[in-house]
């Protein structure tokens with residue numbers, strides 16, 4: 001989503017978010033992420049104004065003090081930025097890619113099932129199976145911190161069964177243009 | 185506002201009362217939940233990645249130097265022989281050596297690119313153009329600042345507030361971005377560049393020239 005993103009051409013405008021809209025956004029974040037309200041208050045204090053940065057192709061980035069906190073495509077799922085995920089890694093379910101897949105991910109590729117099902121990879125066990133279209137934290141073999149944020153394209157059970165094609169679509173990753181954008 | 189203050193006072197009073205009868209306080213339910221502290225992640229000052237990912241960037245040599253100097257313990261953790269052995273993980277030796285070759289190639293490419301960019305920067309020109317709108321009105325167009333990594337929007341804002349006038353980023357007929365300031369401020373802009381005011385840093389004054397763009401006089 002942010003492999004090529006430039007503030008001068010891809011941002012249409014910035015507007016403060018109305019408090020009624022902020023309330024419904026906050027409720028949506030609390031429903032979608034595994035986060036306690038009081039921890040979310042630290043990332044996004046109630047008294048601070050949230051700013052909506054409207055971008056090309058219906059991408060919305062939301063910032064606090066100019067710092068991107070989360071983003072959304074149309075009215076799809078709300079993704080944390082990778083920096084927020086690094087601070088609170090447990091807010092999204094975790095998948096892991098094997099070492100061989102890391103360099104492809106860092107070039108912006110989506111993650112193929114074999115990179116997730118191999119010995120170096122990880123998918124949640126069947127009792128905690130991941131549904132399709134779930135935002136996930138993408139971790140990497142041998143690394144402590146997440147390397148990207150993605151969305152599952154099929155359930156984790158299907159990934160194991162089919163074991164080919166794209167399992168997780170990469171949404172943002174280490175070194176993409178959103179990563180480079182520390183403040184807007 | 186007043187109501188909130190009162191509420192605070194009440195809770196304070198309640199807290200004080202609880203302090204005196206600890207046993208009963210315990211029965212009053214759990215304390216308010218505390219936010220979970222964030223994980224403190226160190227980021228590489230060279231490539232901005234967490235240091236464990238520097239090996240995939242295009243500046244590994246410089247990243248390693250930085251880490252060794254600033255965080256020798258982490259350097260040991262990531263780059264000691266055992267660490268290098270361990271991290272290969274499930275990757276085959278073949279794939280690992282391919283990865284290392286790729287990284288070296290990427291690094292050489294990035295270095296060459298940086299060199300070229302520097303050369304280009306040192307040779308790029310900035311023009312400050314004084315454009316005559318009509319007899320008494322001028323605008324000043326500045327072209328080429330972006331080659332020196334200057335954010336044009338921010339620079340326009342700085343000019344606007346400095347000269348208390350309008351300034352904007354627009355595309356010139358060639359499709360390149362330039363800053364247009366209302367009024368003739370070309371000498372002042374040159375001065376600001378020379379004195380490196382605000383965000384106008386790192387521009388050699390020799391690369392800046394002022395040009396005039398006069399309306400052709402109607403022949404009579």
Ligand SMILES: [Zn+2]
Nearest residue numbers: 228231238247
């Ligand atoms: Zn680095």
